[in-house]
Structures are given as structure tokens and as C-alpha cells.
Amino acid sequence: MSAEPPQPPQPPAEPPPPNAPPQRPDVPPQPPGAPLDAPPEPPRAAGPARADVAVSARSLTKRFGATVAVDGLHLDVPRGAFFGLLGPNGAGKTTTLRMVTGLLRPDAGQVLLEGVDVWEDPPRVKDRIGVLPEDLQLFDRLRGRELLTYTGLLRGLDAEVVEDRAGQLLDVFDLTSSQDExxxxxSHGMRKKVALAAALLHSPRVLFLDEPFEAIDPVSGRTIRTVLQRFTADGGTVVLSSHVMALVEQLCDHVAIVAHGQVVDAGPLAEVAGGGSLEDRFVHLVGAREVGEGALAWLGSSSD
Amino acid sequence: MARLLVRLKLRLLGNRFHQGVQPALGFTMAVIGGFLAAAFGFSAFNATVDGDRDVVVLGMALLWLGWILVPALTFTADETLDPRRFQLLPLRNRQLVVGLLAAGVVGVGGIATLIAVSGAAVGAGRAAGQGIAGLVALVVVVLLAVTCIAWSRAVLTLLADVLATRRGREIGAALGVLLLIALWLTPQLLFGGSPMVDGANLDLSAPAELARWSPGGLGAVGVLAAADGRLVLALAAAGGLLVLTVLALLLWAFALGRLARRSPARSTSRRSSALYPAWLAWLPRSRATAVAVRFLRSLVRDPRVRSQALGQLFLVVPMVAVGAPAGVFSSDYAPLLAAGLAFPFGLMASNQFALDGPALWVHEVTGADGHADMRGRDLAVVLLATPVIVVAAVALAAVSGGWSMLPAALLLAAGVLVLVLGASNLSSVLLPVPVPERGDNLFGTSASGQGCINTALLLVVYAVVAALITPMILPVVLVEPVGWRTFAAVLGLGYAILGGWLLTRAAAASLRTRGPDLLQAVDWRRG
Structure with missing residues (x-):
């Protein structure tokens, strides 16, 4: 991915240790295993929007009291990408997605969606995006079909178009038989599917999906994958957050790894993986704690 | 285990002060409310032990009944310790029951109950003139408080199967509201007045005789026996309460075991899924009408919205209770009272965004103008209020013969509704009060004291709205001759339309700039 604008080459402050993963030329060197101790990447000017970038975030910051959830995050999502936002629990993925989609006001930073500032012209941006949040708070006293009709009318779609698309989406996601409930x-999986249908209803250009496959059965999962792949093949952009490596490796062509509110690596999947597995690279970057041989020695012995 | 759970409970309560200003303030208000209730109960029981003894019997019986009914019908038991969280631990039900009982006593309700009933023990000691009688009475009232808590938990856990279904919870909540209304109206129906006012004239002996047979009544019998110096009878009553407590604990342990074995229930409904119901099919399809229809559907289907929004209509009860004895319904002014209905109807929109809760993101993510949403909710209120107000005005005119006042009454009602809706729109943006989800957790409810904060904010809104509508009402009531009143009502309607428009415009302007902040503010999970 052309995730970052070209940077002048910087010599590393120290020679990399022997077990360091290969560094990409467009990513500043990070000390392996301790990327979070490194100073944050210097902010780059947003500059004019590039035609090949769907989403661009610069110096995005959000604090909740004393907790810094997102800490000067930079992110570029290429247009038409199937983009995976990876990170451990509490890394700031959901907060980032909420800020990028205009649902949470950042303390600092800028977000451009197809060149439009999310916080300067929200209606124009929100017309182009579809969102599937993680917590799935919906108007749950509406029936499935009613929810889709309601969402379509909220988005200003023509009533007949809404009815037609709602029927098709319910059919594709196997919800027709439960549209009157x-x-x-x-169930959680059904909620996820109806929320995804609502996010697709107005044919957005960029889809933001927070853990979209959680609690989804394999059959429905395959359907959703097919729908999303067709969406990107037709020029749409998908940004999904997950911590399931296998899923991201299977679906995404670009990834960004987030830890402690910062992007610690980003780019095309193969480049980020660096010839190894994405999981190894992920664990290396977020700094996995090894379990020492002496730890938990009692585990497995009888408790009687 | 009991000590551990008590410490856990204290830690959870103490953590309220680390969860932000609102939970800390809410808990503080709950403690103050509990203290006031405890002080009132203490002095009332203390004074009546050697006074009107029927009041002691009825008071203690109602205390026990309240501990059973209120949590069972509103699911507002211990909000901090959910027994299901302990299911994975290798604890025997007996250990869990005793521990949770001890932790239950530590809560605001438990301590307030203990303080209140100990007033009866002090009164008994004073009446008997001997310390030992007071001591025995103290044993009785402590056992009474423990019995109340134990039975409350046992009944709530026993009802778990019913409450596990959404429909069961919602029926329970509806019954809880009906119970409150019944309690409010009972003095009116039985005695034709409020016992607070006419207490001296009431004969409570018959209900007190019946109440003696309840566990609460047994406690009262013990206290009164101690006050008379009949210590053996008092001790026998204490023994009876002990047996009742043990029975409750056994029942509770049995219910907990059954709760662990049951499978989650799921209720479904199968009906037509058209968003617009048949009676509103004539509405044009738009964002505003979709919001109106969804708001009306929420009033029917969502107990949270129903209780919050329709709760405003509860204001009519005191109006009727005060107005009926004064004969206002038979005066020429009676039709004007229909305009009073517009006030609670208009207030239904006063917390309109918070009623949507975290689901409000569905609106926010569309990026569309929130003004349409307000118009939609206002339309829903108008659709609801109009037939009720018109029928009420005509009925009052028919009853009182004050037909000449009908046009002024309808104009005044329209004005009040428009102005109150405008004020409600603004308050819903500026003063959103999160409405917690209820019923997800059998033992869960909103944070302690949230109700106090809600009430305080609501009173502020009431006061502002009352100040706004007063200049509209006074000319209609005071102008002479009567023929000029309709003209005054027309002028008032103009004032209301202008005021309502300005207020709604201010609300829309605020909404445009602080949509995401409002989304944060209405999310009860972040409180």
C-alpha cells in the first residue's frame, strides 16, 4: 500500500539487533519487541487529498480521562482496499474507527474521507460510508425489516428503493424468515447480519466494520465474505478491525497494526508480514510476553 | 465467604466514586435519600410504638411487602452482586446465600431499613421503662430487616424463569407501574383523602388486624409485646422471624440451584413488518415521519421508553386528585383543564435523544439534519396528544356546561403543547439524561441515585416550562368579559408558536454542532 507519503531516508539511530525483522524502506525503524517505547512517528502534513487514498488520518488523538486511547495515530487506506486494522485488546482500534466515522470527536488530528474532512463536513462524509460498530446497539424494538426500512428512510432513500434493497439484503443474509421478529x-450473529445489511443499504463507498465476523456461523461468514469481496471488486473500500489473524490474512490485502493507540506498521499484507506469518510479525510488534519455563509449574498437577 | 462478599460489595460501592462525577453524585444522592428515609422511619416507629399501634403493624407489614414487590416487579434488587457471576466458582448455594444476604444488608436499602426499624426498638424500651425490653425489641427488628432482605432475594430468584424472558420482564415492569399508581390512589379510593392529611380520622384497625399475620406484622407484634413488657411473647415473635428467615434462605438456595440449571429462554413475535402501521399509512415517507412512527412504536414496545415517556402523564393523577375534591371539574372553567394535559404530553419529548440510548449512533452516522428528528418526535407527540386533549375538553365542557370556554380551551391546549415541545426539544439537547437499559441482568438496574439526578433535572425543566406558559394562561383565565378569552387564547397561541419555533431552532443549532457529544452523553454505559 502507499500508506505513507514518501519520506527522506533516515539512518537508523542504532544498528538493528540480530533478530530484528526486515524493515520496510517506507516505515521508520522500530526497536523490535518494544515499538511502544519508541517516540511516535512525527506527524506529516495532511496536504491535498490523493486520489488513490480513501481514508487518511493524521495525528489522531483521543483521551478518556488519564487514559490515552489513541495517541497521534496516522493512517492511510488506499481506495478499493480490503484493509485490516489489527491490534490487541485495548489497542485503540474501536476508538479510531469511531473517530474516523464521525461518531466520536477526536481531541486532536484530522480525518479525510475521499478528500473531505470528516469533522468539517460530516453530512457529506457520512453519506459515503457504512458502519458496523462492535457493540451493535440498534433500535432493537423494531422488527428486522422495519429496522432496514427505518435506516433507509433516515438516509433519505426513496421508500420503494428501500423496500426493494431491504428484501434483497434480508434474502442474501438469510434473514427473510426472521424479518418479522x-x-x-x-441472536448476536443475526444482529450482526441485520446491522451489516443496514450499513450496505445506501450503497456506501467505504465500509467500516468492527469485528464483523465475531459470533457469525461459518455459512453466514462465507456469505458475508463473498458480499464484501464483491464490494471491493466493484471499487468499494472495506476497513475492518479484528484480532483474528487467520481471517485478516485470508481477506485483507492491506493491514495496519495498532498498539497503544499508534500505528506501529502498515502496508500491503505481504510487506507487513515480511515473508513470515502475520501473527509472528504482529506478536513481535506489539511485544508479546513470553511465559517462562518456571512459571505456573503447578499447572496440571492434582489439586486434591 | 460472607466477609469476602461484604468486602466486595463495599469495594464496588466505593468504586462509584472513581467512575466519574455522575455515578459519584448519584450514589451520594442515594445515600442521602436512604438516610432521610431511615430518619423518617426511625422517628415514625419511635413515636407510634406507644401511640397508634396500628400504624406500627401496617408500617412493618408494608415494609416487608415493599421488599418483596418492588424488586420483583421492577428488578431493582442488589445492583452490585449478581449471583450468576459466581456460578463458575465451586461454591455451595448455602455459602453463596449467606454471603449475599450479608452483602445485601450492607447496601443503602438494608442499612436504611435497619435504622428505620430500630426506632421501634428504642420506642419499645422507652415505653416499657426497662432496657431489657428495648434489647429484645432490637433483636426482633434486626431479624425483621434480615427477613425482609432474605425473602426479597428468594422471591426474585424464584421468579427468574419468568423474568428470564423479555416478555416476562416487561410484564413485571408494567405491573410495577400499576402498583405505584394503585398505591397512590388507594387512599383516595378507600378514605376519600390522603392519610398524610387526614390521618387522625382514619380507622386503620381492620387492615392492621389483617397485617398482623404477615412476617412484617409478626415483627410488629414482637416489638409491641416488648413495649408492654411481655418479653416471652416478644421472644416468641423473634423465634418466628428466625424460622421465616431460615425458610427464605432455603427457598433462595433451592431457587439458585434451579437458576443454574435452566436454559436461556427466548420469546418471539410474528406479525407484519411494515414500519408504518395501517392507521398512519397516510403519512408521507420521510426521515421525520419515520422517526415519528418509530417513536410511537417504541412507546408501545419498549418498556424503557414507555415508562419514561408515559411516566410524564402520571402528572395528571395529582392534578385530578387535587382538583376533584375542590369541584373544579364542575366549574365553567373546566374545559380549560384539558389544556393541562398538553403539559405532560409535551414533556414526553424532553429527553427524546436519551430515550434512544446508544442506538442513537444509527441517526448520527447518517449525518443528516437532527432537526428532522425533532420534528418527527414532536409529530408523534402531537398525534398522541390531539385526540386525548380534544376528547377531554369536550367531555369537560359536557360535564360542566361550559361550552363557551371550549374554543379558548382548545387554542390554549395547542399553545401549551407547541411551547412545551419547543422547550422539550431544547432540554433534550442540552440536558440529556441517560436512560439505562433495564432487565438485562436479573439483579441489575441503573446506578444508585440516577433517579434522583433525573428527578432534579426534570424539576428544572418543569420550572422553566411553567414560567414560559404562565403568560399564555393567565390572560385566558383572567380576562373579562368571557368573550375576550378566545381572543386572548389566539394571542397566546401566537406567542406559543413564536416561542416554540425559537426554542426548536436553538435546539437544532445546538444539535448540529454537538451530535457526537450528545451520543456520548446519552450512552448510559459510559456513566
């Missing part, structure tokens, strides 16, 4: 009575 209230969403409050749906």
Missing part, C-alpha cells in the same frame, strides 16, 4: 430477540 424484533431485533431484541435476534
Amino acid at each position: 424484533m431485533v431484541v430477540d435476534y
Whole structure:
């Protein structure tokens, strides 16, 4: 991915240690295993929007009290990409997605969506995006079909178009038989599917999906994958957050790894993986704690 | 285990002060409310032990009944310790029951109950003139408080199967509201007045005789026996309470075991899924009408919205209770009272965004103008209020014969509704009060004291709205001759339309700039 604008080459401050992963030329060198101790990447000017970038975030920052959830994050998502936002629990993925989609006001930073500032012209941006949040708070006293109709009318779509698309989406996501049940009575997987249908209803150009495959059965998962792949093949952009490496490796062509509120690596999947597995690279970058041989020695012995 | 759970409970309560200003303030208000209730109960029981003894019997019986009914019908038991969180631990039900009982006593309700009933023990000691009688009475009231808590938990856990279904919880919540209304109206129906006012004239002996047979009544019998110096009878009552407590604990342990074995229930409904109901099919399809229809559907289907929004209509009860004995319904002014209905209807929109809760993101993510959303909710209120107000005005005119006042009454009602809706729109943006989800957790409810904060904010809104509508009402009531009143009502309607428009415009302007902040503010999970 052309995730970052070209940077003048900088000599590393120290020679890399022997077990360091290969460094990409467009990513500043990071000390392996301790990337979070490194100073944050210097902010780059947003500059004019590039035609090949769908989403661009610069110096995005959000604090909740004393906790810094997102800490000067930079991110570029190429247009038409299937982009995976990876990170351990609490890394700041959900907060980032909420800020990028205009649902949470950042303390600092800028977000451009197809060249439009999310916080300067929200209606123009929100018309182009579809969002599937992680917590799935919906108007759950509406029935499945009612929810889709409601969402379509909120978005200003013509009533007939809404009815037509809602029927098709319910059919594709295998929800036709439960369209007359209230969403409050749906299983978690069904809620996810109806929320995804609502996010697709207005044919957005960029889809933001927070853990979209969580609690989804394999059959539905395959359907969703097919729909999303067709979406990107037609020029749409998908940004999904997950910590399931296998899923991201299977679906995404670009990834960014987030830890402690910062992007610690980003680019095309193969480049980020660096010839190894994405999981190894991920664990290396976020700094996995090894379990020493002496630890938990009692585990497995009888408790009687 | 009991000590551990008590410490856990204290830690959870103490953590309220580290969760931000609102939970800390809410908990503080709950403690103050509990203290006031405890002080009132203490002095009332203390004074009546050697006074009107029927009040002691009824008071203690109602205390026990309240501990059973209120949590069972509103699911507002211990909000901090959910037994299901302990299911994975290798604890025997007996250990868990005793531990949770001890932790239950530590809560605001438990301590307030203990303080209140100990007033009866002090009164008994004073009446008997001997310390030992007071001591025995103290044993009785402590056992009474423990019995109340134990039975409350046992009944709530026993009802778990029913409450596990969404429909069961919602029926329970509806019954809880009906119970409150019934309690409010009972003095009116039975005695034709409020016992607070006419207490001296009431004969409570018959209900007190019945109440003696309840566990609460048994406690009262023990206290009164101690006050008379009949210590053996008092001790026998204490023994009876002990047996009742043990029975409750056994029942609770049994119910906990059953709770662990049951499978989650799921209720479903199958009906037509058109968003617009048949009676509103004539509405044009737009964002505003979609919001109106969804708001109306929420009023029917969502107990949170129903209780919050329709709770405003509860204001009518005291109006009727005060107005009926004064004969206002038979005066020429009676039709004007229909305009009073517009006030609670208009207030239904006063917390309109918070009623959507975190689901409000569905609106926010569309990026569309929030003004349309307000218009939609206002439209829903108008659709609801109009037939009720018109029918009420006509009925009052028919009853009182004050037909000449009908046009002024309808104009005044329209004005009040428009102005109150404008004020409600603004308050819903500036003063959103998060509405917690209820019923997800059998033992869960909103944070302690949230109700106090809600009430305080609501009173502020009431006061501002009342100040705004007063200049509209006074000319209609005071102008002479009567024929000029309709003209005054027309002028008032103009004032209301202008005021409502300005207020709604201010609300829309605020909404445009602080949509994401409002989304944060209405999310009860972040409180």
C-alpha cells in the first residue's frame, strides 16, 4: 500500500539487533519487541487529498480521562482496499474507527474521507460510508425489516428503493424468515447480519466494520465474505478491525497494526508480514510476553 | 465467604466514586435519600410504638411487602452482586446465600431499613421503662430487616424463569407501574383523602388486624409485646422471624440451584413488518415521519421508553386528585383543564435523544439534519396528544356546561403543547439524561441515585416550562368579559408558536454542532 507519503531516508539511530525483522524502506525503524517505547512517528502534513487514498488520518488523538486511547495515530487506506486494522485488546482500534466515522470527536488530528474532512463536513462524509460498530446497539424494538426500512428512510432513500434493497439484503443474509421478529430477540450473529445489511443499504463507498465476523456461523461468514469481496471488486473500500489473524490474512490485502493507540506498521499484507506469518510479525510488534519455563509449574498437577 | 462478599460489595460501592462525577453524585444522592428515609422511619416507629399501634403493624407489614414487590416487579434488587457471576466458582448455594444476604444488608436499602426499624426498638424500651425490653425489641427488628432482605432475594430468584424472558420482564415492569399508581390512589379510593392529611380520622384497625399475620406484622407484634413488657411473647415473635428467615434462605438456595440449571429462554413475535402501521399509512415517507412512527412504536414496545415517556402523564393523577375534591371539574372553567394535559404530553419529548440510548449512533452516522428528528418526535407527540386533549375538553365542557370556554380551551391546549415541545426539544439537547437499559441482568438496574439526578433535572425543566406558559394562561383565565378569552387564547397561541419555533431552532443549532457529544452523553454505559 502507499500508506505513507514518501519520506527522506533516515539512518537508523542504532544498528538493528540480530533478530530484528526486515524493515520496510517506507516505515521508520522500530526497536523490535518494544515499538511502544519508541517516540511516535512525527506527524506529516495532511496536504491535498490523493486520489488513490480513501481514508487518511493524521495525528489522531483521543483521551478518556488519564487514559490515552489513541495517541497521534496516522493512517492511510488506499481506495478499493480490503484493509485490516489489527491490534490487541485495548489497542485503540474501536476508538479510531469511531473517530474516523464521525461518531466520536477526536481531541486532536484530522480525518479525510475521499478528500473531505470528516469533522468539517460530516453530512457529506457520512453519506459515503457504512458502519458496523462492535457493540451493535440498534433500535432493537423494531422488527428486522422495519429496522432496514427505518435506516433507509433516515438516509433519505426513496421508500420503494428501500423496500426493494431491504428484501434483497434480508434474502442474501438469510434473514427473510426472521424479518418479522424484533431485533431484541435476534441472536448476536443475526444482529450482526441485520446491522451489516443496514450499513450496505445506501450503497456506501467505504465500509467500516468492527469485528464483523465475531459470533457469525461459518455459512453466514462465507456469505458475508463473498458480499464484501464483491464490494471491493466493484471499487468499494472495506476497513475492518479484528484480532483474528487467520481471517485478516485470508481477506485483507492491506493491514495496519495498532498498539497503544499508534500505528506501529502498515502496508500491503505481504510487506507487513515480511515473508513470515502475520501473527509472528504482529506478536513481535506489539511485544508479546513470553511465559517462562518456571512459571505456573503447578499447572496440571492434582489439586486434591 | 460472607466477609469476602461484604468486602466486595463495599469495594464496588466505593468504586462509584472513581467512575466519574455522575455515578459519584448519584450514589451520594442515594445515600442521602436512604438516610432521610431511615430518619423518617426511625422517628415514625419511635413515636407510634406507644401511640397508634396500628400504624406500627401496617408500617412493618408494608415494609416487608415493599421488599418483596418492588424488586420483583421492577428488578431493582442488589445492583452490585449478581449471583450468576459466581456460578463458575465451586461454591455451595448455602455459602453463596449467606454471603449475599450479608452483602445485601450492607447496601443503602438494608442499612436504611435497619435504622428505620430500630426506632421501634428504642420506642419499645422507652415505653416499657426497662432496657431489657428495648434489647429484645432490637433483636426482633434486626431479624425483621434480615427477613425482609432474605425473602426479597428468594422471591426474585424464584421468579427468574419468568423474568428470564423479555416478555416476562416487561410484564413485571408494567405491573410495577400499576402498583405505584394503585398505591397512590388507594387512599383516595378507600378514605376519600390522603392519610398524610387526614390521618387522625382514619380507622386503620381492620387492615392492621389483617397485617398482623404477615412476617412484617409478626415483627410488629414482637416489638409491641416488648413495649408492654411481655418479653416471652416478644421472644416468641423473634423465634418466628428466625424460622421465616431460615425458610427464605432455603427457598433462595433451592431457587439458585434451579437458576443454574435452566436454559436461556427466548420469546418471539410474528406479525407484519411494515414500519408504518395501517392507521398512519397516510403519512408521507420521510426521515421525520419515520422517526415519528418509530417513536410511537417504541412507546408501545419498549418498556424503557414507555415508562419514561408515559411516566410524564402520571402528572395528571395529582392534578385530578387535587382538583376533584375542590369541584373544579364542575366549574365553567373546566374545559380549560384539558389544556393541562398538553403539559405532560409535551414533556414526553424532553429527553427524546436519551430515550434512544446508544442506538442513537444509527441517526448520527447518517449525518443528516437532527432537526428532522425533532420534528418527527414532536409529530408523534402531537398525534398522541390531539385526540386525548380534544376528547377531554369536550367531555369537560359536557360535564360542566361550559361550552363557551371550549374554543379558548382548545387554542390554549395547542399553545401549551407547541411551547412545551419547543422547550422539550431544547432540554433534550442540552440536558440529556441517560436512560439505562433495564432487565438485562436479573439483579441489575441503573446506578444508585440516577433517579434522583433525573428527578432534579426534570424539576428544572418543569420550572422553566411553567414560567414560559404562565403568560399564555393567565390572560385566558383572567380576562373579562368571557368573550375576550378566545381572543386572548389566539394571542397566546401566537406567542406559543413564536416561542416554540425559537426554542426548536436553538435546539437544532445546538444539535448540529454537538451530535457526537450528545451520543456520548446519552450512552448510559459510559456513566
